[in-house]
Amino acid sequence: MTRIWEVFRQAEKGEYHTHCGNVHAPDREMAKQFAAIQHGRRKPTNSIWVVPKDEVGEIDTDDVAFGGTTDKGYRWTTAYNLQTRQAEEVEESDAEQQDAEKRRRTA
Amino acid sequence: MSAVDALDERGRRALETLCLRLADDEFVLAERYTEWQVRAPSLESDLALSNIAQDELGHARLWYDVLAELGHDERELVYERAPDEWRHSTLAELPFAEGDWADAIVRSYLYDVAEEIRLSALEDSSYPTIADRVGKIQGEEGYHLEHAQNWMERLARDEGHERLQEAVDRLFPHALTLFEPCAPPRGAEDASGDEPRAAAVEDDIVELGLRDSTLAEMGEQWLSTVVPYLESLELTVPASGDDEEGYAVTDEMLPDQRGRDGNHTDAWFELHEEFTHTYRDLGREQATRIMDPPE
Numbered sequence: 203m204t205r206i207w208e209v210f211r212q213a214e215k216g217e218y219h220t221h222c223g224n225v226h227a228p229d230r231e232m233a234k235q236f237a238a239i240q241h242g243r244r245k246p247t248n249s250i251w252v253v254p255k256d257e258v259g260e261i262d263t264d265d266v267a268f269g270g271t272t273d274k275g276y277r278w279t280t281a282y283n284l285q286t287r288q289a290e291e292v293e294e295s296d297a298e299q300q301d302a303e304k305r306r307r308t309a
Numbered sequence: 310m311s312a313v314d315a316l317d318e319r320g321r322r323a324l325e326t327l328c329l330r331l332a333d334d335e336f337v338l339a340e341r342y343t344e345w346q347v348r349a350p351s352l353e354s355d356l357a358l359s360n361i362a363q364d365e366l367g368h369a370r371l372w373y374d375v376l377a378e379l380g381h382d383e384r385e386l387v388y389e390r391a392p393d394e395w396r397h398s399t400l401a402e403l404p405f406a407e408g409d410w411a412d413a414i415v416r417s418y419l420y421d422v423a424e425e426i427r428l429s430a431l432e433d434s435s436y437p438t439i440a441d442r443v444g445k446i447q448g449e450e451g452y453h454l455e456h457a458q459n460w461m462e463r464l465a466r467d468e469g470h471e472r473l474q475e476a477v478d479r480l481f482p483h484a485l486t487l488f489e490p491c492a493p494p495r496g497a498e499d500a501s502g503d504e505p506r507a508a509a510v511e512d513d514i515v516e517l518g519l520r521d522s523t524l525a526e527m528g529e530q531w532l533s534t535v536v537p538y539l540e541s542l543e544l545t546v547p548a549s550g551d552d553e554e555g556y557a558v559t560d561e562m563l564p565d566q567r568g569r570d571g572n573h574t575d576a577w578f579e580l581h582e583e584f585t586h587t588y589r590d591l592g593r594e595q596a597t598r599i600m601d602p603p604e
Contacts, residue, residue, distance in 0.1 A: 204351070225353050226351055226352070226353055227353060228463060229463075231459060232353075232459055232463070235357070235452070235455065235456060235459060236353040236354075236356075236357060238452070239353075239356060239357050239360055239452075240353070240356055243360065
């Protein structure tokens with residue numbers, strides 16, 4: 203019985219596994235091999251996960267009102283005009299928030 | 310003085326004969342594998358076999374490129390050589406029964422076990438270019454065998470079992486030709502298919518240290534891997550011998566056409582006609598190259 207297996211690829215140790223596609227395979231072993239062939243041969247790869255598609259739990263906007271749609275900008279340093287250079291993680295966080303803000307506007 | 314300049318006539322002939330059999334096996338098998346493109350049972354299995362075919366073509370190129378050190382070029386070897394000058398095992402050339410995936414899998418299994426054995430016999434080759442290239446090829450071979458075995462074990466479980474058995478019956482004798490001595494390329498005064506010459510060149514290959522096992526040793530090693538494995542899948546193997554008595558490839562187990570001596574099945578001449586067709590049709594004097602020669 204062939205199932206669909208979702209494939210998650212990690213480029214380097216310590217990074218997240220990110221979803222990169224799926225494969226049809228009769229079982230886990232074959233799924234791992236097919237995934238390695240299709241997703242591990244052309245890009246540098248440290249690890250691959252395969253997960254049966256029907257084991258993935260999903261909720262979407264029909265089921266629940268997700269957050270992230272109202273402006274809570276006052277919580278973030280981007281709301282304040284700072285003249286000095288910030289610590290790296292603060293700058294990263296700022297960039298993320300600016301990005302989120304942009305997406306809210308274009309959504 | 311470079312390694313190739315250090316070879317005398319006997320050494321050159323041995324090197325040439327060894328590399329031809331290696332390269333031709335890989336090239337012809339890959340040519341057959343590609344027939345499965347867009348026809349395999351699923352997209353995944355299609356991609357997996359295509360990948361294997363691509364690997365084998367790459368390996369063929371590595372061996373043809375060693376022959377370049379002896380003054381050959383790929384165009385001449387692949388497109389200009391007469392079909393009876395090819396030295397591959399008949400296992401590589403047999404057509405697939407239409408849609409018979411078990412054939413592709415059994416063939417790949419029988420071949421990849423043999424390839425693993427012969428590569429380890431070349432690891433310490435006295436010819437440096439050979440020794441250098443073995444590691445690169447071995448790196449890609451592991452998954453070929455794993456792929457074949459994964460499929461074998463799954464096909465053996467139910468209705469695939471009968472198809473596996475038919476493929477084993479058909480392919481096994483031809484797989485044994487992997488361990489047959491190879492007639493050296495036809496020289497000006499020599500005829501092809503000359504058995505004593507083939508045996509003499511084969512002796513030279515081992516004596517000169519180009520390969521460190523004899524064909525008989527590799528054949529035994531292959532049988533002692535393949536026979537118990539196939540039997541573990543409840544397949545009947547047309548070979549005598551067992552773990553205690555030992556295994557040996559005997560003459561009566563071999564098919565009429567053995568490939569290594571230039572005698573091939575009719576299917577080979579058709580395949581050769583097919584893959585050289587465009588080259589001849591367009592009156593080419595050069596082969597298309599999309600990659601630089603291997604390092």
